[in-house]
Amino acid sequence: MSATLTPRPAQKTGRVVWFTGLSGAGKSTLAAALYEELRARDLPVELLDGDAVRENLSKGLGFSREDRDTNVRRIAFVAGLLARHGVTVLVSAISPYADTRREVLDTLPGTIEVFVDAPLEVVTKRDVKGLYLKALAGEIPHFTGVSDPYEAPSSPDLHLRTDQISVQDGVKELLAKLGLNA
Amino acid sequence: MSATLTPRPAQKTGRVVWFTGLSGAGKSTLAAALYEELRARDLPVELLDGDAVRENLSKGLGFSREDRDTNVRRIAFVAGLLARHGVTVLVSAISPYADTRREVLDTLPGTIEVFVDAPLEVVTKRDVKGLYLKALAGEIPHFTGVSDPYEAPSSPDLHLRTDQISVQDGVKELLAKLGLNA
Numbered sequence: 001m002s003a004t005l006t007p008r009p010a011q012k013t014g015r016v017v018w019f020t021g022l023s024g025a026g027k028s029t030l031a032a033a034l035y036e037e038l039r040a041r042d043l044p045v046e047l048l049d050g051d052a053v054r055e056n057l058s059k060g061l062g063f064s065r066e067d068r069d070t071n072v073r074r075i076a077f078v079a080g081l082l083a084r085h086g087v088t089v090l091v092s093a094i095s096p097y098a099d100t101r102r103e104v105l106d107t108l109p110g111t112i113e114v115f116v117d118a119p120l121e122v123v124t125k126r127d128v129k130g131l132y133l134k135a136l137a138g139e140i141p142h143f144t145g146v147s148d149p150y151e152a153p154s155s156p157d158l159h160l161r162t163d164q165i166s167v168q169d170g171v172k173e174l175l176a177k178l179g180l181n182a
Numbered sequence: 183m184s185a186t187l188t189p190r191p192a193q194k195t196g197r198v199v200w201f202t203g204l205s206g207a208g209k210s211t212l213a214a215a216l217y218e219e220l221r222a223r224d225l226p227v228e229l230l231d232g233d234a235v236r237e238n239l240s241k242g243l244g245f246s247r248e249d250r251d252t253n254v255r256r257i258a259f260v261a262g263l264l265a266r267h268g269v270t271v272l273v274s275a276i277s278p279y280a281d282t283r284r285e286v287l288d289t290l291p292g293t294i295e296v297f298v299d300a301p302l303e304v305v306t307k308r309d310v311k312g313l314y315l316k317a318l319a320g321e322i323p324h325f326t327g328v329s330d331p332y333e334a335p336s337s338p339d340l341h342l343r344t345d346q347i348s349v350q351d352g353v354k355e356l357l358a359k360l361g362l363n364a
Contacts, residue, residue, distance in 0.1 A: 060242070078260055082263060
């Protein structure tokens with residue numbers, strides 16, 4: 001294999017866009033749409049999606065507060081590694097506890113906390129994974145928003161009401177936050 | 183904060199240098215020395231050291247074969263994320279099982295498997311962390327090389343006998359493998 005190592009222009013730190021919200025609120029949809037938009041612009045970007053991360057980094061962890069916090073801290077650790085190499089990192093994770101979110105976001109550079117928000121009645125209607133009905137029937141303990149707490153950000157950098165705006169408009173607001181033209 | 187997003191020249195994939203060997207063989211020492219050398223050349227590089235990774239990614243995992251394999255797979259997952267953004271990733275991890283090492287190295291681009299090798303009697307004399315004496319006394323179960331297996335690579339890309347060569351000479355060999363001048 002030929003050498004692939006060449007010095008890079010002075011490295012800029014990447015930013016971390018952290019999508020928090022209920023299951024079904026639209027975090028992954030927005031993150032994926034923003035990912036495609038940044039990729040299309042040849043910007044270095046990585047998507048850390050809660051479910052994929054659980055599979056690769058946190059198998060064995062459950063949904064107690066402690067396990068959820070551990071999961072969030074692991075995601076933040078990896079996001080930080082990538083960001084310091086100039087990658088914009090999009091994190092999609094319920095991350096329900098405000099203190100823990102604040103703690104990890106404070107360790108990361110130029111973070112943008114995005115509250116992906118839709119009322120419980122809306123996400124229950126969407127019920128993307130068919131889980132809300134089960135949770136409401138008491139069949140899933142520790143289900144965020146039903147049988148487990150969700151602490152909404154008190155002052156997110158961006159608050160997107162996904163029951164009121166389109167994915168496209170959400171992406172526009174995200175791009176603006178990143179200082180990019182829509 | 184000003185926008186930090188600028189397109190990057192066509193991204194080259196980084197390589198993963200995977201240091202395997204007994205505790206005390208000199209993996210972390212060599213990896214740290216190579217890290218400094220690449221940093222001095224302004225090359226994008228990251229060091230994933232077994233102990234630090236256990237703290238940040240694998241707290242709660244033990245030293246059963248299953249847990250060790252999970253730890254190795256997590257490190258590889260993170261190394262792969264970084265490498266695809268052009269970062270050379272130095273992994274220092276005992277990673278005792280040949281099959282698992284092979285499995286993860288096969289998923290990573292341009293990997294260099296480095297067998298950091300010193301005889302058990304040498305690492306026992308070094309006993310950097312004072313653990314070999316305890317392990318030999320039967321006080322530590324699952325201690326690699328004493329009460330747990332270490333499967334040496336059968337055909338590593340580089341085999342460094344740290345009881346025979348200096349750190350400096352080891353780094354020279356590593357640089358050559360990376361296609362760089364010493």
